[in-house]
Amino acid sequence: MAKKSMVERELKRQRLVQQYAAKRAKLKEIARNDDLPMEERFKARLKLAKLPRNSSATRLHNRCQLTGRPHAYYRKLKVSRIMLRELGSMGQIPGMVKSSW
Numbered sequence: 001m002a003k004k005s006m007v008e009r010e011l012k013r014q015r016l017v018q019q020y021a022a023k024r025a026k027l028k029e030i031a032r033n034d035d036l037p038m039e040e041r042f043k044a045r046l047k048l049a050k051l052p053r054n055s056s057a058t059r060l061h062n063r064c065q066l067t068g069r070p071h072a073y074y075r076k077l078k079v080s081r082i083m084l085r086e087l088g089s090m091g092q093i094p095g096m097v098k099s100s101w
Helices: 004-032 038-050 081-090
Strands: none
16 A cells, blocks of 8 residues: 555645646647747746646656555556456456466
């Protein structure tokens, strides 16, 4: 089980990303637009830099929904490899059978 503080920190980042997504997208579009004057594009970059760092989507890290483990994460199932094995052994994942011989 991951530390509770790390899981909470990741949830806080997710909330910030959702909160600032529209504003961040608008500023990025202004900064990339070559038709606008250089000063306006530069101001958009400065405003973008003043936003919280954790509001950037690249700072998000996938974590297992059951344990909070950050490594060996399966995106399709949103669980770690360890929980995937346990759930598969218990027969809770449709179509998955743990092989043994």
